[in-house]
Amino acid sequence: MGWGYLLITLYSRDSDSDQRSSGQLVSVAKGSAIYHQGDEAGFWYEVVSGIVRTCRFLSDGHRQLTGFFYSDDVFGVEASAYHESAEAVTNVLLRRFTNRAADDDSDSEADARGRVLEKALESARRCIFLFGHRTAANRVAAFLIIQAERSGAQSGLQLPMTRSDIADYLNLTLHTVSRTIADFARKRLIALDSPQHVRILDLDGLRALSGEPDGDSGSDAYPASPREGVGL
Amino acid sequence: MGWGYLLITLYSRDSDSDQRSSGQLVSVAKGSAIYHQGDEAGFWYEVVSGIVRTCRFLSDGHRQLTGFFYSDDVFGVEASAYHESAEAVTNVLLRRFTNRAADDDSDSEADARGRVLEKALESARRCIFLFGHRTAANRVAAFLIIQAERSGAQSGLQLPMTRSDIADYLNLTLHTVSRTIADFARKRLIALDSPQHVRILDLDGLRALSGEPDGDSGSDAYPASPREGVGL
DNA sequence: CGTCTCCTTGAAAGCGTTCAATTACAGTGG
């Protein structure tokens, strides 16, 4: 432990003129921190390639992951200070932008910020969605489905994060995650080619286990809301 | 069950001219739905008085609460369709606004939307924060602290929502919530004057139980981030 | 005074955690 802190390479020379519109390219090595919770929120980031995780550290030493971010995802959108830390799961290439709400109050600026905020909100809701599931099987199944949808590939799914990462994201222990995934493989819901490489064999079975017909990657196609029995 | 659906009173006569800038006043009776998940997201709302809950219904019949909203809180900020339903916990008075991102792309319009999105994001993060806690005692303690801070009053705290509401918000059963609150009262952390009226006797004790020194109502004052031991 | 809703409490079962040990694999240096 206690190794490197931050490895950043700036590809764009000019430090202030260009970054507002196009964004400054930043490279971060696997395992390194991008920013820490409590730091002043100078930038928000867009993933160009690789995977990023955001996490909080609670006072009891426990770690809580709040999101995984793939290409085109954004993170670090904050008003003042970062609520959470961001770390590189793999080697990542990022594009960063200044994080001021009304810094330059041009039309496009505020609109862009709105779009970014919506993405951040979507990410937060995905996290809430996962937490909402009761059992370990529920959560892991929902997680696998979401990761499959987000990473694009339907059958062959990569899980570059560790079991510990997944556990802290789903609020489980790495043991339970490992056991649950092994269970899924035993039941032929998935094939476990290697710990990081999963193939989904029975998507419908997984969906049934997740307790939700919709993977929740998009925005519409929600189950019919129960119009009756509102008051509880 | 199966009683009234929606009771709305419009205080503003003109249906379209006024609502954009100042907002249209809407009254909703306790227990009634304000909108349903899946509905087209025509409006977002600001609470004038009373308390609102937002919730999702999963395919297994299970309900997941995603937030309680007090005066000046906003909810229903969506891009296209509502992700969740909104219901009145008490009789509520709301102010509603049109929910179009770039409907009228004036400067102030986009800025206002940005501020509202930030509030929604803060609300989502509060939900994530609560879910991140492991044990029932952790979650309930954190919940009580947050509610105390948000409702203003420090000692005398009202819990207008049912135990079932709290349970679905914290992802527990109402039994566990009831037991945990009774435990807190037994340990003299709180006084339970009535099921809905709680007085906090030992705030530090609750904080210790919640596993977080900060109640997370504001934005700064986070615990020192662990600079060492970054890579897991 | 009955009914309805909500809250509380007891007992047993289920499931995830904890403690503990083993295996697999990549990197490193002999």
Next chain:
DNA sequence: CCACTGTAATTGAACGCTTTCAAGGAGACG
């Protein structure tokens, strides 16, 4: 090339917490 080392993943067994099942009690309302 192979033992050595450290990290990650897996698996077993026992414990403990939460859920589930079940019943009783407290108010509100007609």
